[in-house]
Amino acid sequence: xxxxxxxxxxxxxxxxxxxxxxxxxxxxxxxxxxxxxxxxxxxxxxxxxxxxxxxxxxxxxxxxxxxxxxxxxxxxxxxxxxxxxxxxxxxxxxxxxxxxxxxxxxxxxxxxxxxxxxxxxxxxxxxxxxxxxxxxxxxxxxxxxxxxxxxxxxxxxxxxxxxxxxxxxxxxxxxxxxxxxxxxxxxxxxxxxxxxxxxxxxxxxxxxxxxxxxxxxxxxxxxxxxxxxxxxxxxxxxxxxxxxxxxxxxxxxxxxxxxxxxxxxxxxxxxxxxxxxxxxxxxxxxxx
Amino acid sequence: xxxxxxxxxxxxxxxxxxxxxxxxxxxxxxxxxxxxxxxxxxxxxxxxxxxxxxxxxxxxxxxxxxxxxxxxxxxxxxxxxxxxxxxxxxxxxxxxxxxxxxxxxxxxxxxxxxxxxxxxxxxxxxxxxxxxxxxxxxxxxxxxxxxxxxxxxxxxxxxxxxxxxxxxxxxxxxxxxxxxxxxxxxxxxxxxxxxxxxxxxxxxxxxxxxxxxxxxxxxxxxxxxxxxxxxxxxxxxxxxxxxxxxxxxxxxxxxxxxxxxxxxxxxxxxxxxxxx
Numbered sequence: 001x002x003x004x005x006x007x008x009x010x011x012x013x014x015x016x017x018x019x020x021x022x023x024x025x026x027x028x029x030x031x032x033x034x035x036x037x038x039x040x041x042x043x044x045x046x047x048x049x050x051x052x053x054x055x056x057x058x059x060x061x062x063x064x065x066x067x068x069x070x071x072x073x074x075x076x077x078x079x080x081x082x083x084x085x086x087x088x089x090x091x092x093x094x095x096x097x098x099x100x101x102x103x104x105x106x107x108x109x110x111x112x113x114x115x116x117x118x119x120x121x122x123x124x125x126x127x128x129x130x131x132x133x134x135x136x137x138x139x140x141x142x143x144x145x146x147x148x149x150x151x152x153x154x155x156x157x158x159x160x161x162x163x164x165x166x167x168x169x170x171x172x173x174x175x176x177x178x179x180x181x182x183x184x185x186x187x188x189x190x191x192x193x194x195x196x197x198x199x200x201x202x203x204x205x206x207x208x209x210x211x212x213x214x215x216x217x218x219x220x221x222x223x224x225x226x227x228x229x230x231x232x233x234x235x236x237x238x239x240x241x242x243x244x245x246x247x248x249x250x251x252x253x254x255x256x257x258x259x260x261x262x263x264x265x266x267x268x269x270x271x272x273x274x275x276x277x278x279x280x281x282x283x284x285x286x287x288x
Numbered sequence: 289x290x291x292x293x294x295x296x297x298x299x300x301x302x303x304x305x306x307x308x309x310x311x312x313x314x315x316x317x318x319x320x321x322x323x324x325x326x327x328x329x330x331x332x333x334x335x336x337x338x339x340x341x342x343x344x345x346x347x348x349x350x351x352x353x354x355x356x357x358x359x360x361x362x363x364x365x366x367x368x369x370x371x372x373x374x375x376x377x378x379x380x381x382x383x384x385x386x387x388x389x390x391x392x393x394x395x396x397x398x399x400x401x402x403x404x405x406x407x408x409x410x411x412x413x414x415x416x417x418x419x420x421x422x423x424x425x426x427x428x429x430x431x432x433x434x435x436x437x438x439x440x441x442x443x444x445x446x447x448x449x450x451x452x453x454x455x456x457x458x459x460x461x462x463x464x465x466x467x468x469x470x471x472x473x474x475x476x477x478x479x480x481x482x483x484x485x486x487x488x489x490x491x492x493x494x495x496x497x498x499x500x501x502x503x504x505x506x507x508x509x510x511x512x513x514x515x516x517x518x519x520x521x522x523x524x525x526x527x528x529x530x531x532x533x534x535x536x537x538x539x540x541x542x543x544x545x546x547x548x549x550x551x552x553x554x555x556x557x558x559x560x561x562x563x564x
Contacts, residue, residue, distance in 0.1 A: 093305050113546075134335060218559065232522040271410075279398055283398055
């Protein structure tokens with residue numbers, strides 16, 4: 001068993017990590033809180049004094065607040081729906097016996113390794129460009145009028161791009177979970193003549209429920225803060241300004257730090273609500 | 289694991305899975321192909337798949353125009369530097385939590401994870417202003433530090449789950465034989481932990497390489513890595529699909545290859561051990 005000596009050594013070894021993370025968390029957090037109660041315009045007068053909860057009220061009552069909530073919900077909800085549904089189907093397919101399984105898996109997970117700025121620009125230009133994009137060519141081939149993706153269907157376009165990036169993540173995790181399913185159980189139900197649909201609902205889906213929850217929670221945390229995908233495509237125009245993009249604009253583009261910081265505090269609270277659920281699952285796993 | 293199926297069923301599975309796999313991979317394939325086309329043929333109607341005049345000129349142009357090599361160097365320094373620095377801090381911490389756990393270990397682990405959930409945009413201005421004050425803006429050192437910090441919880445968690453799998457009796461035996469703490473870590477633990485440490489390094493280099501919030505907001509011309517290099521192509525400029533493709537291919541190729549090697553660790557690392 002651990003001795004007194006190794007205990008104090010252990011504490012010392014943990015210290016650098018704990019101190020660094022504590023500083024990383026507390027210093028910026030306190031500064032954001034501090035700024036959020038100030039009227040602070042670095043380029044137009046600097047620190048203009050305390051304003052109480054003014055920034056918090058103004059952030060939610062500004063005309064761009066509700067549209068940004070809407071854009072955030074559509075993007076997060078749309079990407080989650082697409083990646084989870086397709087991810088489950090794809091994971092089941094990839095689990096089937098086939099030739100070249102390893103290669104197919106590599107093809108499927110590849111988009112996850114593409115940096116967000118690359119995937120956004122490749123999609124925006126080479127696929128969604130209304131004149132020269134491949135999709136425009138496809139549309140014309142079938143005699144349809146090409147879509148102005150980034151302006152007329154901006155939110156669906158971003159949902160498509162981000163789903164393409166995150167589908168591999170969902171598939172890979174769900175595939176890992178499916179592979180841990182007892183194949184004897186599946187075979188038994190197959191022999192009993194249980195129809196495919198009922199096998200899916202009663203055996204596979206319940207088995208996957210935990211993995212699906214993990215996928216949803218982790219993706220939500222990342223999706224709430226997607227940035228590059230909007231930055232290099234629409235720059236927040238055409239109704240694609242998400243909550244985090246709105247905060248970014250308030251802070252860095254219009255340099256209204258107080259207002260942006262109040263928004264930042266909202267974002268932190270929102271992320272923490274999601275995080276609590278994720279942590280509960282992870283924590284349970286830690287016990288056994 | 290292999291379930292017996294009829295050859296016909298196997299064939300159907302294979303065809304279906306390959307079609308979907310190729311469809312998902314297609315944007316990457318198309319980017320790579322387009323990077324070898326002359327600019328005029330990149331927008332040919334109908335699109336050209338393989339029968340075009342293969343050329344390397346786009347790669348030369350991209351390097352010449354925007355100094356790809358410098359961005360690549362920045363990407364390598366930032367991703368490798370932040371990962372190694374993170375490992376240096378994380379190994380002792382993960383070791384002590386895995387082998388000398390106390391009542392608070394679980395809480396500490398959970399707290400570390402919670403720092404990962406902090407939305408970057410919520411602390412953008414503080415970091416920005418601190419960077420200006422410490423003249424770290426647009427410096428590689430600044431990015432190495434920030435990216436090390438955002439990935440530190442993942443590094444610690446991954447190492448912790450790997451270390452947990454090392455059988456404690458072996459370590460105890462070494463201790464019984466009178467090995468000092470230093471020797472125990474150096475000669476007993478490290479050799480067994482190397483595979484885990486290696487996959488942690490691999491996954492975190494990938495994550496750092498693709499990080500695109502801090503790299504875009506905290507760099508300009510000097511310390512910008514490949515994410516920023518590509519972002520400079522966001523305003524269209526005449527014919528540029530082939531050049532964009534060449535730049536994109538150069539930015540993703542190294543990490544795509546690394547990524548394929550780290551598939552398995554990906555799941556463990558990104559779900560904090562919740563799915564294995």
